[in-house]
Amino acid sequence: MTEVETPVIAQELPDLPEPYDGEHPIRVRALRNVFGDHVIHDGLDLEVNKGEIIGVVGGSGTGKSVLMRTIIGLQIPESGEVEVLGQSITDARDDADIDIRSRWGVLFQGGALFSTLTVAENVEVPLREFYPEIEDDLRHEIARYKVLLSGLPADATSKYPSELSGGMKKRAGLARALSLDPELLFLDEPTAGLDPIGAAAFDQLILQLQQTLGLTVFLITHDLDTLYEICDRVAVIADKKVIAVGTIPELLATDHPWIQEYFNGPRGRAAQDAQARHDGVRDTRKSDALLQGEE
Numbered sequence: 001m002t003e004v005e006t007p008v009i010a011q012e013l014p015d016l017p018e019p020y021d022g023e024h025p026i027r028v029r030a031l032r033n034v035f036g037d038h039v040i041h042d043g044l045d046l047e048v049n050k051g052e053i054i055g056v057v058g059g060s061g062t063g064k065s066v067l068m069r070t071i072i073g074l075q076i077p078e079s080g081e082v083e084v085l086g087q088s089i090t091d092a093r094d095d096a097d098i099d100i101r102s103r104w105g106v107l108f109q110g111g112a113l114f115s116t117l118t119v120a121e122n123v124e125v126p127l128r129e130f131y132p133e134i135e136d137d138l139r140h141e142i143a144r145y146k147v148l149l150s151g152l153p154a155d156a157t158s159k160y161p162s163e164l165s166g167g168m169k170k171r172a173g174l175a176r177a178l179s180l181d182p183e184l185l186f187l188d189e190p191t192a193g194l195d196p197i198g199a200a201a202f203d204q205l206i207l208q209l210q211q212t213l214g215l216t217v218f219l220i221t222h223d224l225d226t227l228y229e230i231c232d233r234v235a236v237i238a239d240k241k242v243i244a245v246g247t248i249p250e251l252l253a254t255d256h257p258w259i260q261e262y263f264n265g266p267r268g269r270a271a272q273d274a275q276a277r278h279d280g281v282r283d284t285r286k287s288d289a290l291l292q293g294e295e
């Protein structure tokens, strides 16, 4: 990640909420979501640990995006409880809801950028909404900083989404998701549609941001390489609930057929092999460095 200069802040900033200091910034209990007679979730439980990248996987249509939408209050469940950063989303009054919304960032599938706004203007949308008192110059400066932080060149700020490649759109969406310095980052299939090199670079960007900014990341993905490369734990959705959550070795030790098929099928094995090769390269580099140090 390129070094990015922190913006010079001349204006006194508004008071920010105290960061969450509990263990589980996301807690979902006994969640039930239903569309007509189609039951999507029934008795779904999930606890996300503070500071982790949790990957959320499951077959197509198992309700990963619906789960994310429920957690961020865009989908009202039939029953169950959702707590985010210690506050109930399911009981939230308007004010409390808005207070929490400013503390997470979301990258929707496809980026969901406003096509008539430039990249910088897109990044400024949440700043205008939640902190209208921030003056124009400072808002522009913060937006520019977030664009650079997301790995886009400075001249991308004045471009429109239609002028960006797929990977650049994802980065612009990420810049917008980071605009309010969130504690939580929600990513819905961030590497979908990217070429393998672009996907790997995006994975590394997420990892570096999570490590440097101390984010908790809720990441929906079908990308096995992403799971192996950056996720601390993986939650598996099947049979309308989270059937298992753990590290990949822990999941591999279960005998659920979907989990076995997913991680031990041809693509799962290829990702495992790639990870093993990658770790091998890292280990070789480490031992080379040690040997050189000894010389």
Ligand SMILES: Nc1ncnc2c1ncn2[C@@H]1O[C@H](COP(=O)(O)OP(=O)(O)OP(=O)(O)O)[C@@H](O)[C@H]1O
Binding pocket: 035, 040, 058, 059, 060, 061, 062, 063, 064, 065, 066, 067
């Ligand atoms: N607003 C809605 N109204 C009716 N049905 C919906 C709505 N939103 C989602 N669904 C249905 O809920 C199910 C779960 O959808 P969701 O998008 O969460 O799946 P997903 O696990 O994210 O799938 P994919 O991996 O294909 O993106 C699907 O059958 C979908 O058609």
